[in-house]
Every structure is written in C-alpha cells, then in structure tokens.
Amino acid sequence: MVTKNLSRLLWRRYRQRFWALLGISVLAGIAVALLDAETWVRHSPVLFADQINHWVVYQTSKFGSVSVYSYWLVFVAWLSGMLLMMQDLKENFNQFLFASGYKRQRIYWTKLGMALAGLLVIDVVTAVVQYLTYWIKLPQGTSFNLALPGFLTTWVSGLILALVMFAIGWFAALIVGQSGPLVITVCGFTLSLVGMVTFFEGVTLHMTTITVEWLAVGSWLLAAVILLVWGSFLFNRLSLEHNGEYLMFPRLRVPLYLVFVGYMTFIFSVNANDLQPALITFIISAIFGYGWLWRPQLIEKWHQRRGD
Template identity: 30%
Template sequence: MDRSLNKLLVHHYKKIMIALALIISGIYLVQTVSDITSWKSNYNYFTSEKSKEHFEKQIKESYSFDDQEQGKVFLYFDLNKEETVYTDSFEEYKNYNLTVFNPNEDANQLAFNSYPFYNEHFLQFLIIFVLSGILLFLLDLKSNFNALLFTSKYKRSTIYWNKYYLIGGTLSLSLFISKIISLLAYRFFIPNTFLNISLKQHIISSFSGWFTLVSLFILCSFLGLIIGNWLFGLAATLTILFTFQSFLSNIDYIVQTFFLNEKDLASKVSTNMLSTVLPLRQVTTQPFNALPLLILIFLSAVVLFLGQFIFESITLENSGNFIIIPKLKRIIQIVIIIYGTITFASGTFLLTFFPNEKIEYTGMVINSFKIGLILLALYLLTDFILFNKKPKIIEKILF
C-alpha cells in the first residue's frame, strides 16, 4: 500500500469513514441494548407472581368460551401447520415468551422473538452497503477527484485497491466487530436456555450476513465503476431494488416449469425456492442453505478483480455517459433486456406457450402482442440510454 496515496485518500474520505463506522456500530449498539433490556424486563415480569396470577386468570376466563380449548391459554399460531397452539402449563407459557430466537413462525411474536437466520438489521445495512458501493467510484467521478488521481504519479491499480481498503475495510471491519460484540452480549446477558440457538448456529447466522453484505457492496461498487451518469445510474439501481423480488419469483417459475416434475414440486420447491433461500427472505433457525451465498461470493470475487482492469481503462471524456466503458455497452444492453424480459414477460410467456390448461387462440395472440411490446420497449429504452439513439417515431412527434 502506497503511504502517500493512503494519506491523501484518508484525508479525502476521513469524514465518510467515521460516519459509516459510527452508523453501523450505532445501529448494533441501539438494537442490541434494546433487545437485551426488553428481554430482561420480560424476564422480571414472567418470573413474578403477578404474571402467574394473570396466567391463572386467563385459564379461568377460558371456561367462559364454549370450545375445545377450555382451560388453556393461547400461545401462538403455527404458520407451518396452520393451527393455533394453546397450553395449560405456566412454565411452557413463560419459556415460550422468554425465548429469544424462537423457531416458531408466529405472526404474534414480539419483534425480538423474530430472528432472521442470515443476519440482523438486514434492511438498514442493505441500504448503507448498496449506496456506499455505488458511490465509491461514482462520487469521485463527479467530484473530479478521479481526474486529480489519474493525473498523479500513482498507478490506477493502486488507487483502485486503496479505495477498497479504506471504504470497504471500514464497512466490513465495523460490521464484523459489531456482530461479534452483539453475539457476545446476547450470550453473556441472556441464559443459553432462553436463546434457543447454538453457538454454531449463531455464528453461521451472523457471519453469513456479513459475507452477504460485503458481497453486495462489491457488486454495487462495480455498478458505480461503470456508470457515469447520476440520473440513469440511480434510476437503474432503484429499478433493480424494486423489481428484484419479481425477477427471483419468475426464475422460480421457470425452474418449476422446466426442471421439476409434479412429484418433486411439493417436496423440493417449498424448501429451495430462490425467493426463500436468499438472505433477503430466509428467516428463523431453519437449516442453512449455503449455495446462494457461495454464488454471491463467487460473483463478487469475479467483479472485484475484473473491476481493476476496467478502472485502468476508464477515460474521463466518457464520464457523462450512462456506461463510461464503450466496449461494455452492448453487453450491458443484452443483460438489461434479459433481466427485463424475465421480470416483466416470463410469466406471460410461460402461461401462453407452456400452459397448465388449454388457452384460447385470442388469448395467445394478445399475450404474444404483450411480450412483443415489452421486448420492443426494452430495446428502444436501452438504445436510447446506452447509445443515445432516439426512436424515429419519437423524433417525428417531438420535432
């Protein structure tokens, strides 16, 4: 690492690095303290005579209802079995309410009883890591800091890696330390009997989330590296965030249609659908599915090293374009069209040409027309954004 370059970058990024470290550690500190304090308060209540008296009162009141659950208290609703669970045991009632990492998918659980298996506070950190990744290179491109660095004595490859060391290192190290402190706090201040999660599960849970967020940061930084236009760049990022779940759902639909038979559909898809195994969705202490995480890590490793070669070939005169590397434009266009087609047209395509039930000819024509319009719209939109080509029809209307 070049010391003089490192001093320059630290001076430039110092406020950003401090802000990121404080935000990440602050989120963990507030949430961890809040969760433990809340559990302690609950523990004091459920081990008091007042709680037992309240439980016995509920038992007595249950006899006023003419149903088979007389003499029992509502515990939770089991979403898996779709049945309500009752109990007449105060110990069971107390232990359930004091269990922190509760395996029951219960719509009535308190917030600290709903534990995401991959990591904690994912949504907040997703926003932080995605924005930090996109702005890592895009911000300097617009602030002319890159122009200063490019005309300096420093190698571009050195500049590229030093940026990752400072900003990426601040993000990943702050998150890593915060997760360790949070994990230790849970295990030190709450008895293991009420945690309901082994140390191994807890470590896998927390640090698979760490790998996920760091990988997303690298992938988003690659986007920020090749994007040169703020308006189109942020619009594209928001579009991906809001449509990604639909994209995953349609991938599931394609897998079900072409790769799974009816016998496997019920047993395999229910546990392996992409929309449930990815870190955004998987919850509770269910078995860990490593494949999506390994794919995410592999992709981030590829773009991390690919990014160095792209950074070395950036020319600042293209910085106002959506994609600042001209050679990548056609590839990006194909990727956008494929992504858009899967997201917006694959469901209609499969229902039309691979239907479970016979479809009328009129419906096939209408659906085919819809698919054609979507493909045409994606092509014209990408042509305009990437190559600045206005469709002739629009030119005639405007001029």
C-alpha cells in the same frame, strides 16, 4: 512506502464518510434492536429457537425476532459502494490520483481494501451495540441461546450478501457517469434482483434447505468477485473523455443492451403462460434500451449547452 502514503491519502479523504456511516449505522442498529424487542414473548425462558444450534442461516422463532446480522448492514454496504466510487469520479479525485503517479491497479485495490475494511469495522461495532441493546432489553427470566453454528453461518451469509451489494453499487458507479441515472439504475436493478431471489426461493427444488442456502451464498460470492475483478480491469482503462455521459465505457453499450433486454423480458414473462407478455416486454425493452443507451438524453444536452 508508496502503498502506505496512498493509504494515508485515501484515509484522509474517506474518514469523515466512514465516521458518518458508523454513527448512522449504530443508531439504526439500536432502532432495529428496540423494534425486535417489542416482538419478544415475555414469558419465554430462551430467546433463540433451536435453529441457532445448526449450521443454517438463522431466521426467526416463535419467541420473537432477533437480527443476528441486520439487513441494515447490507444496505450500508450497498450505499457505500455506490457513493464512494461515484464521488471520486464526480469530484475528479481519481484524476488527482492518476496525476500523482500512483499506478491505477494499486489505487483500485487499495481503495477497495480500505472500503471493505471500513465496512467490516462498521458491521462489528454496530453489531456489538445492537447486541448490548438486546441484553439491556432482555426480560426478567429470559436467557440467550446464542450458539456458534447459527451465529457464524448467519454472519458469513450476511457478509457475503453485503459484499455483493457493495460490488453492485461499486461497479455501477464506475461505469455510469451520471448521478441521477446511476441511482435509478442501481435501485431498479437491486429491487428486481430481490424479486428474482424471492421467485427462485419459491420454486420447488430437489435440494435440502441447507444445500439451497449454501448454493445461494456461493453464487453471491462468485458474482461479487466477478464484479470487483472486472471493475479493476475497467478502472485501469478509465478515461475522463466520457465523464458526464451515461456510460463511461462506450464499448459496454452492446453487452449492456443485450443483458438489459434479456433480463427485463425474463422478469416480466417468467410467470406468463403464453408468449404475448414476453413479446410485448421484449419490444418495449428493446426500444427503451436503444433510446437510453444510444440517443442523447436531456441531461446530456443540458451539460453540452452549459459547456458551450
């Protein structure tokens, strides 16, 4: 009964956001399908390549692009994770739930379950509309070769990638208490992460393509689970005392600082042939990270003046 009442309360709060996300996602799915249709070879008898018959992530073919699982859905998951957690903190909805007597762990997992279920519904509805658009735009004499191996593999890979992007935004919004720095932090980290993935894809490994793909999927899934479980641990210790500060959890300053300096140094020196770029990047990152995490920011001073 307690879980049911909490679910109803959360649904009343989130339903308008889910409906808005669904509407935007469906429109974007139609746009993606129309753009893909412009790349199709009109005289091709079969739209999909033979790759769709294998247990690998479907990319594209010489006959034209088909988004089996659109990257737009990954973006929706990334954005949703950040917005849902951020708005609950900014609008003191979590404080209301805490005061209502619900256990924090129940709140966290119920909220997370509803968010993931809502995103799954958005994915399915958007994909159905997108596939219908493909079918309507299908040229005369062309047929689909939508085999299950490539379809299922692509969807599993896409859902796990969307999950880890959701987890990044969700976790960051839990620990960062300022909207502007949160957006900058998440965007910067996500873009750098995409660059790192591209770099590692270019590294020659003594593995088959299928092995590399499944290794990447497993790594994404592990990262998502770690962030979501860690988020549960932090949510149970969430204090409104640090609301409005960059970090909601002061004890994370040191590990976050070390990760930031090490990560930035690695990014800007991974392709370097000498130690000078790494040393320069390390010094700049160390100074910037120290000022960002330990010194009062202008926005914090502004909040303090408004409070006075």
